[in-house]
Every structure is written in C-alpha cells, then in structure tokens.
Amino acid sequence: MIEIDGITKRYxxxxxxxxxxxxxxxxxxxxxxxxxxxxxTTLLRxxxxxxxxxxxxxxxxxxxxxxMPGYELRRRIxxxxxxxxxxxxxTVAQNIATVPVLLGWDKARIDAKVAELLALFQLDPAxxxxxxxxxxxxxxxxxxxxxxxxxxxxxxxxMDEPFGALDPIIRAKAQADLLDIQKxxxxxxxxxxxxxxxxxxxxxxxxxxxKGELVQYGTPAExxxxxxxxxxxxxxxxxERPFRLLSIETAGQAVEPGTADGQPVDAATSQRDVLSELLxxxxxxxxxxxxxxxxxxxxxxxxxxxxAARPQ
Amino acid sequence: MRAWLPxxxxxxxxxxxxxxxxxxxxxEPLLKPLVQDNAPAIYNxxxxxxxxxxxxxxxxxxxxxxxxxxxxxxxxxxxPFGAEFLPLSRSLVNVGQTFPPVAVLALxxxxxxxxxxxxxxxxxxxxxxxxxxxxxxxxxxLPPSVxxxxxxxxxxxxxxxxxxxxxxxxxxxxxxxxxxxxISLATATIGSTVAAKTLGxxxxxxxxxxxxxxxxQGGLIVGALAVLIYDGLSAIEAAMARRAGL
Numbered sequence: 274m275i276e277i278d279g280i281t282k283r284y285x286x287x288x289x290x291x292x293x294x295x296x297x298x299x300x301x302x303x304x305x306x307x308x309x310x311x312x313x314t315t316l317l318r319x320x321x322x323x324x325x326x327x328x329x330x331x332x333x334x335x336x337x338x339x340x341m342p343g344y345e346l347r348r349r350i351x352x353x354x355x356x357x358x359x360x361x362x363x364t365v366a367q368n369i370a371t372v373p374v375l376l377g378w379d380k381a382r383i384d385a386k387v388a389e390l391l392a393l394f395q396l397d398p399a400x401x402x403x404x405x406x407x408x409x410x411x412x413x414x415x416x417x418x419x420x421x422x423x424x425x426x427x428x429x430x431x432m433d434e435p436f437g438a439l440d441p442i443i444r445a446k447a448q449a450d451l452l453d454i455q456k457x458x459x460x461x462x463x464x465x466x467x468x469x470x471x472x473x474x475x476x477x478x479x480x481x482x483x484k485g486e487l488v489q490y491g492t493p494a495e496x497x498x499x500x501x502x503x504x505x506x507x508x509x510x511x512x513e514r515p516f517r518l519l520s521i522e523t524a525g526q527a528v529e530p531g532t533a534d535g536q537p538v539d540a541a542t543s544q545r546d547v548l549s550e551l552l553x554x555x556x557x558x559x560x561x562x563x564x565x566x567x568x569x570x571x572x573x574x575x576x577x578x579x580x581a582a583r584p585q
Numbered sequence: 586m587r588a589w590l591p592x593x594x595x596x597x598x599x600x601x602x603x604x605x606x607x608x609x610x611x612x613e614p615l616l617k618p619l620v621q622d623n624a625p626a627i628y629n630x631x632x633x634x635x636x637x638x639x640x641x642x643x644x645x646x647x648x649x650x651x652x653x654x655x656x657x658x659x660x661x662x663x664x665p666f667g668a669e670f671l672p673l674s675r676s677l678v679n680v681g682q683t684f685p686p687v688a689v690l691a692l693x694x695x696x697x698x699x700x701x702x703x704x705x706x707x708x709x710x711x712x713x714x715x716x717x718x719x720x721x722x723x724x725x726x727l728p729p730s731v732x733x734x735x736x737x738x739x740x741x742x743x744x745x746x747x748x749x750x751x752x753x754x755x756x757x758x759x760x761x762x763x764x765x766x767x768i769s770l771a772t773a774t775i776g777s778t779v780a781a782k783t784l785g786x787x788x789x790x791x792x793x794x795x796x797x798x799x800x801x802q803g804g805l806i807v808g809a810l811a812v813l814i815y816d817g818l819s820a821i822e823a824a825m826a827r828r829a830g831l
Contacts, residue, residue, distance in 0.1 A: 323736055348739030358734030362752045362828065371738045405828070421738070431737075 274299050275320065275429065275461065280329035282315050289315050291485040292329070297478075299334075299428070302455055302462045304472040306508065307482035313465045316482065317431055320463065321350045333429065348372050351430035351460070355437040357418030359406040365391070365417050366402040372425040390420040393454065412443040419451070423458065432464040436471065448474055469508060473520050474543070481505050493521045498584050515581035519545040524561050527580060528570040537562035540569055548577045595816055602809045606634045609802075616798040626798045628787045637806060640783040643701060643776065644769045647708035651765060655713045656758065659720035660746065678717045681710035686772050690779050704776030704783070711772055712765035719761025723754025756826040763818040770811045774803070 275297040282290040290312040297303045307313040318324040320331055322343040331338045338346055359368050366387045373383045391398045394416040406414055415435065422430055435451075436444045448471060455462055466472055472479050473493050480490045481504070489501035497517045500506040509517055524547045525540030537560040538547055551559060551574050558573040605612055609627045616626040627633075658674050661667040686707040693703035727750060735749045751758075777785030784803050791799025 321737065323733075344739045344741045346739070347737055352734070352737030354730060354733055354737065356730045358728075358730035358737075360731060360734070360749060360753075361728075371740075375739055375744070418734075421734075 274334055275463070276332040276335075277316075277320075278330045278332065280316070280319055280326050280331060282312070282319060282324060283327045288327075288485050290319070290326075290482075293482075293487045294329075295480060295487060295490050297461065297463060299461050300459045301477040302452070302464065302475050303478050303480060304476035305463065305465045305480045305482060306467065306469060306472045308467065310484075311482040312485040313482045314433055317433055317463060317465045320429070320431055321347045321352060323347070323352075348375055348425060349427055349429075351422035351425075351427040353419045353422040353430065353432045353435045355434040357406075357414045357438075359414055359418055359421070361406055363405075364402065365396070365404050365406065365409070366398075368406065368417060369421045369424050371421055376425055386424055386426075390424060393457075394420050394450070396420075411439055412447065415439055415443075415447060416450070419454075423454075423460070426458075427460065429461045429463070432462065434466055435464065437466070437468075444471075451475065469510070469513075469517075470520075473517055481508060494518065497521075514583075516545050516548075519543065519548055519577060519581050522580070524572050525563075525569065527572050527576055528561050529573060529576055531558075531571045532568070533558035533560045533571040533573075535559055537568060538572070539564065544572070544577055544580065547572050548574075548581075551577070595813065598809055599813055602806065602813070605802075605806070606637055609633055616802065619798040619801065620796055624794070624796055624798075628790065628799055628802060630790060631786070633787070633802070633806065636782060636784050636786060637810070640770075640773055640785075640807070641810070643704055643773050643781065643783055644708065644766065647705050647769055647773075648712055648762070648766050650705070650709050651712035651716055652762060654709075655716035655761075656720050659717050659724060660751075663721065663724045664742070674717070678713045682714035684710065686711050687775060687778075690775065694779050699780040701776070701781045703779050704773060704781040707776070708769045708773060712769050715764040715768070716758070716761040719764075720754065720758045723757030724750055726757075727753055756822050759818060759822040759825065763815060763822065766818065767811050767815050770807060770814065774807060 277293055277295050277297070280290060280293050281288055293312075293316060305313040305316060315324055319326050320333075320338065322338060333350075360371070363371075369387045369390055370383045373386060378386075387402065388398045391401060396413060396416060401409070401413070401417075406417065409417065415438070419432075419435065422432075436447050439447060451462075452475065454460075462475075464475060476493055478490065478492055479496055481488050481496070481501075483502070483504045489496060489505050491499075496505060497509060497514050500509060520543050522544050523540060524538055524542045524544055527544050527547070528540070533556070535554070535556065538550065540561050540563050547559060551557070551572075557575070558571045560571050561569045563569055613626050620626050655678070658678070662671040662674050689707035689710055690703050693706045697703050697706065731749065731753070732745070735745045740748065773781075773783045774785030774788055776783045777789050784807050787803030787806075788800050791797065791801075791803065
C-alpha cells in the first residue's frame, strides 16, 4: 500500500504538486493523468524520491519512504521511463541485471532471474541476452526497460509514460502484456500518462491532476459517470463517455445466456471492441468464448447499449 | 579504394620505421645526397632507437600525468559540489594551453635544472586542455533518459559515475587524449633545447651543423610515430564507440 499524505513540492515558491493526499491499494494499477505541467510526473518521482517533497510524507506499507537512503529505496521500487533509458554500453542481460547486481545477488540467482524475465517478455534468451540495446527494435527496447525495472522483484513499479515512444500497434501489445504481467506478479503499478485511452485500458483507479492539485481520484466508471470538475469532463471527452464506459469492462462481463452465429469473440476483449465488431458486421449479437474455447453465451447490441447508457 | 589499403600502408610505415630505428645504416644511400661531402648522413652522436624510446617515455609520463589531473578535474567540476569551480578550472587549463611551451621551459629550468623535468612540465601543461575539455563534453552530454534510469535504479553517485558516466564518455575522453598525445609528440622535440633526451636532439644537431639529413630523419621519425599512434588510438576509440552503440 502506498499512502501519499499531504505531499507538496514547491519550486521557487510555486507549488508544482499541491497538498496531494491519496492511498494506492496494493496489487492494483493506478494511472495518474493530466496535461503537461500538471505535476503528475513530479508526484510519481516523489514516491521513489527522485524528487524530494517540500512538505508531506509518503508511506510504503506503513514505512516512511525517508526511513532509508534514497538509493536503497529506489532499488526496492521498479522504475520504467519513456524512451526506456537502457544503458547503451551494456548488453540486454547486463541491463536487466542492474538492480540485482547493486543488491549483491549471487551470479546464479541473477542469471536465473534474467532468463526468467526475458522469457516472460517473449524475448528468447539465447538470441537477446548478449545483444546491445541499439540492436533491438523500439518495442523490444521498451520490454527490456520494463524487465529491468522488475528484475529485483519490487512490490511497486513506477512507470513514467512507458509506452509514449511506441507506435500504436506495438503500444496496444505492450499494454496488454503489462496487464498480464501485473496479474502474474501482483505488482502494484503506478503509471503516468497523458493518453486517456491508455488510462482507461489499464487503470483500476485513475488520479486526475490539474495545476498541481489532485482533482479526482476514483475508478474509471466513477470518472465517466460523475466527473468532479469541468476539467475531468473535458479530459474524458463528453462524446466519448459511452465508449469509455464500455472500454472498462470485458465481453465476459456482458455475457447473456443464449447463442449467436459467427466467429466467437474472446471473453477478455473489451466491450467497446465487441460493439465495434457488431456495428461493423451489421449483427445484433456475437457468441463469446473463454480463452480455452468453451462458449459462454452471447453479447448483444441491445445489452451493450444498455451498459453504455448513463447510470440512473 | 580498397578497405585493406590503409591498414597495409600503416603496416608498411611501421615496418619502415622499425627498420630505420634498428639499422639506420641501411638507409644511408637514401640520405647521402642531402649532405655535403664527408658529413655523416645518419645521426652519429647516439642511438636513434634509444632517443626514440626516451622521447616516447617523456611523452607517456607527461600524458599520463595530464590524463590523471585533467580527468579528475573534469569529474570534480561536473559534480554538484564542484560546479562553482568550473569557470576557474577552465581558465587555469586554458592558461596552460596558451602559455608557449618554450616559455615554460625557460621558466622551469631555473627551478628544476636542465634535462627531462622542465620538458615534462611543459608537455603536461600543454596537454591538459584537450583532455579536460573533452572529458567535460563527454560527461555533460550524456543522454538524460539514461542518467534518469541510472538514478531510478538506485545507483549511488559514485556508481553512476564509474558504471555509467565514465564508460559512456570514454570515446570522447579518448579523442581528447589522442589529440594531447599527438601535440606532445611534436612539442617534446623542443625539450632538447634544455638538454632533454628526445628526438629533438637529432633535429637540433642537424640545424647546428647545417645537416639537412639529420633534420629530416629526426622530423620523419616523430611524424611517423604521431601518425601511427594517432591511428592506433582512433581504432580503439571507434571500437569502444561501436560497443557502446553510440
């Protein structure tokens, strides 16, 4: 659990982050959104003390994050950034091993961890371990960057626009992979982005920052149905609201009994994507199948329309 | 031009240089037309090989001292606590470069006596600037995302310096060292005006006895050394830059 308590950062008297208080539940994905200059990155960087706060405190599982030297704190917290920041003079394996080496793990443990992470991120160790970062594609570099952040098995992973430099197709894949890995490792993820689609896709809870203040902190559905300020509403986009609602949940959560014709959609597909498929193919309903192929039921146009409507 | 041609030329130059140093007598017929009757065509007041080795030793000592001081200084002034000393150290190093080596020799002789010592001082001062400026450039132009990642991973200041900053700046630092070595190789010859044992001795002897062959062989050996060392260091630099993916 991360407790952010009245945290403030001032530069030359101007508050960049102003008295923010929020609690991040363990094993969840929290996305901090806002425009540039809203203080979202500064807030993130105060969690691992890359920025020292002017006032307030941050507690990780109850311990003040100033109870140990900053570098020791940062070894316990994963950190992934835009443009990956890989060390160009070190191989992929050496990059991933950065924090374990700093922590003094023995070689066998480090090697096993590197191999495990490379496999987890779908990079064949035999091919990639000895390569240098400049020999990888953008998507591969980004995956190595996240693997490096997770190498020391941190409970918390901080991500600063980690997918910002990727093209849309690779980005969608990277987001899906991140969610899978989060479910597998149960890491608490705090991610900063200015991309609302990304926020709605990834977040269990969204924190909206505006001019240094936390203007709303809630589930994606709460943000859509009950925006706290004009700014939140603008950020979500009034015309996007029904689609945002649908993008939060999966087809599996909208299953109705019965059957329908056609190729089944995967239960993990977002309802928004199913709606798109229905509209495009001109159908009223599509069958839904679990990952193992068993049919669960159907999703109907009518059912989705009901779910997209403003809650009464 | 074929890719192997430069390497072949370098190898030929090295072979030629070694042959000349080990057995200068072989080349007497080539130099004979340059001298007046009865004058020696090959330097005869000492071994050319010994002088070359002493010349290289002088340059090596001065350069190593310059590397240690210039790199240390550049590292210190790029740390937060040393930032305010940056302008001062820049001026000091610049003075070292602008002060003519001959003047340094003249000033150093009364204090240090004749011989190698004043030459070392002159070469050391003269060699500081390129190494200092390049190290400074290398350390201040590192990619911000890499530096951010190094801090975020929990490296201490010292670990960042030795594991990330210096390795990444190394190609640029090496370029500075290369420049400094080549300048020193040429400048070391004037050390012989204050009785340092360098190849300058050959050139000075030639000037005093109006013997063009002496001047030529002294100059050519220094030139060949400079070319070969320059190329060698360039190759190391390129290999390191390739490795670093820069």
